[in-house]
Amino acid sequence: xxxxxxxxxxxxxxxxxxxxxxxxxxxxxxxxxxxxxxxxxxxxxxxxxxxxxxxxxxxxxxxxxxxxxxxxxxxxxxxxxxxxxxxxxxxxxxxxxxxxxxxxxxxxxxxxxxxxxxxxxxxxxxxxxxxxxxxxxxxxxxxxxxxxxxxxxxxxxxxxxxxxxxxxxxxxxxxxxxxxxxxxxxxxxxxxxxxxxxxxxxxxxxxxxxxxxxxxxxxxxxxxxxxxxxxxxxxxxxxxxxxxxxxxxxxxxxxxxxxxxxxxxxxxxxxxxxxxxxxxxxxxxxxxxxxxxxxxxxxxxxxxxxxxxxxxxxxxxxxxxxxxxxxxxxxxxxxxxxxxxxxxxxxxxxxxxx
Numbered sequence: 001x002x003x004x005x006x007x008x009x010x011x012x013x014x015x016x017x018x019x020x021x022x023x024x025x026x027x028x029x030x031x032x033x034x035x036x037x038x039x040x041x042x043x044x045x046x047x048x049x050x051x052x053x054x055x056x057x058x059x060x061x062x063x064x065x066x067x068x069x070x071x072x073x074x075x076x077x078x079x080x081x082x083x084x085x086x087x088x089x090x091x092x093x094x095x096x097x098x099x100x101x102x103x104x105x106x107x108x109x110x111x112x113x114x115x116x117x118x119x120x121x122x123x124x125x126x127x128x129x130x131x132x133x134x135x136x137x138x139x140x141x142x143x144x145x146x147x148x149x150x151x152x153x154x155x156x157x158x159x160x161x162x163x164x165x166x167x168x169x170x171x172x173x174x175x176x177x178x179x180x181x182x183x184x185x186x187x188x189x190x191x192x193x194x195x196x197x198x199x200x201x202x203x204x205x206x207x208x209x210x211x212x213x214x215x216x217x218x219x220x221x222x223x224x225x226x227x228x229x230x231x232x233x234x235x236x237x238x239x240x241x242x243x244x245x246x247x248x249x250x251x252x253x254x255x256x257x258x259x260x261x262x263x264x265x266x267x268x269x270x271x272x273x274x275x276x277x278x279x280x281x282x283x284x285x286x287x288x289x290x291x292x293x294x295x296x297x298x299x300x301x302x303x304x305x306x307x308x309x310x311x312x313x314x315x316x317x318x319x320x321x322x323x324x325x326x327x328x329x330x331x332x333x334x335x336x337x338x339x340x341x342x343x344x345x346x347x348x349x350x351x352x353x354x
Contacts, residue, residue, distance in 0.1 A: 022081040026090030027069040047318040054335045069093050084113035114345040116313035120289045124313045125168045139280045140307040144206025149195035159207045164190045167202040172249045180244045211300025216281040217326035219293045221348045228278035229330040231268040238262040267329040292344045
């Protein structure tokens with residue numbers, strides 16, 4: 001049984017006193033290749049509208065939303081906000097591979113900000129290196145290897161079924177129903193498709209784990225206020241047997257797709273496994289250098305052991321997403337997500353009042 005940890009909301013009024021916070025978002029004026037429409041869609045605008053409503057409920061802060069990337073540097077340089085809330089998951093100029101560029105801009109401007117550093121984001125976009133760090137901590141990861149798709153072909157595959165996905169990036173880019181392969185022919189087809197589509201030819205070729213999938217949100221900072229929230233389970237049951245039970249790109253960006261309509265989130269009832277994943281997540285948070293909030297995804301093997309499959313140091317913040325869902329199942333309201341990560345960043349940065 002999990003002993004419930006609670007976020008320390010006491011004394012919140014001592015940490016915030018009408019402080020100016022710049023909130024960084026994606027730019028709706030620019031193309032956005034992550035979406036099938038190559039533009040911001042209705043669900044993106046709805047998420048921002050809901051964000052504005054929620055931030056307006058947080059007393060003692062003055063929020064200013066910044067989404068014009070052509071003016072971003074100058075807007076930040078002249079405004080000199082007390083704190084920056086970096087919620088720009090689209091990447092600089094809506095290029096997902098440029099997520100770290102936004103944090104790097106804040107570093108160059110010497111502005112204090114909430115969330116991951118550019119170094120941490122870059123590390124988490126190299127999954128093979130993250131797996132090496134997890135192994136060093138004794139945390140299981142899927143068996144597999146790094147593959148250069150720009151080469152002349154593939155060598156023998158040691159295991160089937162295999163899961164083939166990009167080594168870089170997040171948001172399930174490059175992952176589809178076809179990513180689970182059962183023979184060499186299917187593997188070659190997926191590898192060739194990704195070679196053509198991706199700017200980065202490095203792929204992960206790994207064993208497919210057939211068990212349930214979970215996500216653990218961690219908020220706070222080591223040695224100050226670190227908390228792992230109880231895991232949520234990804235529910236693939238409505239997909240049926242004809243579709244791979246994995247989080248595909250379309251499950252996150254295409255409201256018309258079967259994956260978007262069918263995949264659901266629910267509170268995990270995995271018992272002792274929950275505590276194991278929460279412990280893994282907190283150890284990884286500290287080792288990788290995450291800050292203020294992050295998310296850790298696990299998948300269970302045929303023997304019931306959870307394996308780390310991904311780390312997201314800069315996860316999506318929308319109300320229906322995994323981070324906010326973990327907060328909700330942990331007993332918190334959506335506004336408390338932002339309240340706590342703002343407070344956590346201020347404590348980490350030494351900006352909290354004594």
